[in-house]
Each structure stands twice: as structure tokens, then as C-alpha cells.
Amino acid sequence: MEPMLATPAARTGALPHGPQWAFEVKWDGVRALADTTSGRLRLWSRGGRETTPAYPELAGLADLPDTVLDGEIVLLADGRPSFAALAERMHVRDARRAAALARARPVTYLVFDVLRTDGVDVVGRPYDERRALLAGLALPDRVELSPVYDDGDELWAVTAAHGLEGVVAKRRSSPYRAGHRSSDWVKAAHQHHRTALVVGWREETSGNGRLGAVLLGARDGDGRLRYLGRAGSGLTGAVATTLRTALDRAPADAAPFDDDVPPVDARGTRWCAPVVVVDTRYLNRTPTGRLRQPVIRGVRTDADPDPWEQP
Known part of the structure; x- marks a missing residue:
């Protein structure tokens, strides 16, 4: 399954407004689907390549049965996600080297959506309902729920002040459109x-x-x-x-x-x-x-x- 993609905002900071929208931080990492439908954990990149061996510290996701999550793998440096620091991790396939890097600088998987949980496909359910299901999951170590905010303009200012990448607005009633770039998700980046x-x-x-x-x-x-x-x-x-x-x-x-x-x-x-x-x-x-x-x-x-x- 391919991830859902956001449409770029018409101009910098031009986020939609209104109670029908939820807002999340746009994290500076690598997108990943976490898939346990085969009985073991498999991490898939946005382009459909398997990246599981690179991130052994996320092995605890295997404890979530028959589930597919969507999120961003980030590596924190000085309290902020650093793509440059993560670049060394994403290409590693050797198990020993991956384990050594994981011990030295572990990644965090910031989850923001669920496509399937405990054998039930939920992509057709509204965003708010999927987020409620996600909040009820027992997430393992190195996996965190990406927060949701109601005020996009305030989040835009906060992300700018803290050097974060940007903001994604998501329509609360929207289904998960796997493999599609949808106007139900709108992204705005500071750079x-x-x-x-x-x-x-x-x-x-x-x-x-x-x-x-x-x-x-x-x-x-x-x-x-x-x-x-x-x-x-x-x-x-x-x-x-x-x-x-x-x-x-x-x-x-x-x-x-x-x-x-x-x-x-x-x-x-x-x-x-x-x-x-x-x-x-x-x-x-x-x-x-x-x-x-x-x-x-x-x-x-x-x-x-x-x-x-x-x-």
C-alpha cells in the first residue's frame, strides 16, 4: 500500500482555516508505513522500498498484530529532527552496523495515521475516527503519537520559532486515500x-x-x-x-x-x-x-x- 500525500499550499503559510481542519507538525524525516500484516514487522518507504533492516530499534512495532501505521521516522539532534543526522541511517542494511547506529543515535517513529488495526481496514473512516483508534493503541518504545492541534496559524508560528519544517492541515472528515495526492491534506513548509x-x-x-x-x-x-x-x-x-x-x-x-x-x-x-x-x-x-x-x-x-x- 502506498501512503497518502498532501497538496502544497498555494503560498508560504497559506493554511486552510475552520473547525473542519486539524493541524500537525510537518516532521523533517523519512516517511514510513509500518506493516505487520504478514506476521512480522516490515517498514516501507514512500517509494515502496523496504527499509526494515535500517531501524532495529523500531522492532517493538511487531507487537501490534495485523496493523498498518503511517508516520515519519526522525532522528533528533539538539531537540529537533535532523535530516542530515538521519541520512547516515537510511541506507544501512548490514544488521551489525544498523544495531550499532541504533544504540548510538536511535530514531523515533512519529505516528500520525492508521490504515489497518487488529485485522480491520479503516482507510474509509474519517480522519478523526482514525486518530481516535490510533490514540488507543499501545505503542512500543521509540514510537510516539504525533500531536494534533486546532489552531493552524499558531502552530505555524511555533514551528517557525523552533526551526521545525512546517505544518500539515488535514480535513477531519476525510478518508485515507492511499497512493493519492489529495487536497484533504495541505502542507506548508518554512523552507x-x-x-x-x-x-x-x-x-x-x-x-x-x-x-x-x-x-x-x-x-x-x-x-x-x-x-x-x-x-x-x-x-x-x-x-x-x-x-x-x-x-x-x-x-x-x-x-x-x-x-x-x-x-x-x-x-x-x-x-x-x-x-x-x-x-x-x-x-x-x-x-x-x-x-x-x-x-x-x-x-x-x-x-x-x-x-x-x-x-
């Missing part, structure tokens, strides 16, 4: 985020061989690869190491873009097949669709690249 394809990379100008910048792209509705711009921020530490390893495995002889790449960006670039997905944060987009001030936050193996959309 823009997207997943993108890496299509080329450049070394630092110092000649030390370290990763200095990457060229990003996205496919439009016709399958053409469009240019999103060049990003040089965020390419440090484990992020740079993981990304460079992935790019070295996918070289290409020429630029795969269907757009023209500015000569200043193409100069000195090593091209690669558009198979590596990264998470980016950016200020906004130019009229031609380029990302302004993009920052690379980590490699994503749990999510597909976002499609090109006209700004």
Missing part, C-alpha cells in the same frame, strides 16, 4: 524541499579530489530531463562520501540533459547517469525553473525524484 536527480559533478577547485558541486535535474511529464541548477552547499562529511561513491558507479560519456546547460556550469563537469537521488533544500525557483541557493541534505534511496513542475 522548500525536493528530491532531485544528480546528473553531473565537479571536484573542488583546489584540486584535492573532493566533491565540490553537483548538477541537478528532474524529468517533466514527457520524460525529458530538465536542468535544475548547480549545488555546492552541503557536500561535506558522510553526505559527500556517500554521494561520491554512488556517482562513481554511474559514469556517462555526455550530458544526459534535454535542456541546454550553461557553459559556466558544464565546464569541468563529469557526467553521470541520472540514477542517484538527493534531497535538497532551496530558497525558491527562478522563472526558468532553476533552484536558488540549493543545499544537498543527503542521498535518498527511499524516495523517487520529484517531477519537473513549471514555477
Whole structure:
């Protein structure tokens, strides 16, 4: 089963109002469905990939029989979810390494919906009823219920003050529309985020061989690869190491873009097949669709690249 997706707000902070809406924090982590319908716990990413081995500290979810939960896996740093800290965890499949990381920096699964509980499918029930069912579950260690609020404007201000990602508004009467992006859920973020394809990379100008910048792209509705711009921020530490390893495995002889790449960006670039997905944060987009001030936050193996959309 695929998760339900939210529609972006028309503009920053433009959340719906009225008693028919509930509001939740938009957590900066990775989406996961927790599924025990097979008799054991399986964690599924938004893109349908199994991620169970990466998070052994969530094994207690297996005690919830024949259940499917929806939530966000987060890793707290200084009291706030840190995607950069989580990036090291999401790719791990070796059991011993996953266990060591779980002991050192355990994740938390923040649950915000239930699709099935104790063998009963509840996706057709209203949001408020599903939340009541969720509140009645005995959640294990490292699993918490994501709070619900009545005042979206107040929550928007609080999330901004505490450096959180944003707010999601959910229509209280709405069913769970698995696999659909619905206007019954509306998301508003304080900063823009997207997943993108890496299509080329450049070394630092110092000649030390370290990763200095990457060229990003996205496919439009016709399958053409469009240019999103060049990003040089965020390419440090484990992020740079993981990304460079992935790019070295996918070289290409020429630029795969269907757009023209500015000569200043193409100069000195090593091209690669558009198979590596990264998470980016950016200020906004130019009229031609380029990302302004993009920052690379980590490699994503749990999510597909976002499609090109006209700004």
C-alpha cells in the first residue's frame, strides 16, 4: 500500500482555516508505513522500498498484530529532527552496523495515521475516527503519537520559532486515500524541499579530489530531463562520501540533459547517469525553473525524484 500525500499550499503559510481542519507538525524525516500484516514487522518507504533492516530499534512495532501505521521516522539532534543526522541511517542494511547506529543515535517513529488495526481496514473512516483508534493503541518504545492541534496559524508560528519544517492541515472528515495526492491534506513548509536527480559533478577547485558541486535535474511529464541548477552547499562529511561513491558507479560519456546547460556550469563537469537521488533544500525557483541557493541534505534511496513542475 502506498501512503497518502498532501497538496502544497498555494503560498508560504497559506493554511486552510475552520473547525473542519486539524493541524500537525510537518516532521523533517523519512516517511514510513509500518506493516505487520504478514506476521512480522516490515517498514516501507514512500517509494515502496523496504527499509526494515535500517531501524532495529523500531522492532517493538511487531507487537501490534495485523496493523498498518503511517508516520515519519526522525532522528533528533539538539531537540529537533535532523535530516542530515538521519541520512547516515537510511541506507544501512548490514544488521551489525544498523544495531550499532541504533544504540548510538536511535530514531523515533512519529505516528500520525492508521490504515489497518487488529485485522480491520479503516482507510474509509474519517480522519478523526482514525486518530481516535490510533490514540488507543499501545505503542512500543521509540514510537510516539504525533500531536494534533486546532489552531493552524499558531502552530505555524511555533514551528517557525523552533526551526521545525512546517505544518500539515488535514480535513477531519476525510478518508485515507492511499497512493493519492489529495487536497484533504495541505502542507506548508518554512523552507522548500525536493528530491532531485544528480546528473553531473565537479571536484573542488583546489584540486584535492573532493566533491565540490553537483548538477541537478528532474524529468517533466514527457520524460525529458530538465536542468535544475548547480549545488555546492552541503557536500561535506558522510553526505559527500556517500554521494561520491554512488556517482562513481554511474559514469556517462555526455550530458544526459534535454535542456541546454550553461557553459559556466558544464565546464569541468563529469557526467553521470541520472540514477542517484538527493534531497535538497532551496530558497525558491527562478522563472526558468532553476533552484536558488540549493543545499544537498543527503542521498535518498527511499524516495523517487520529484517531477519537473513549471514555477
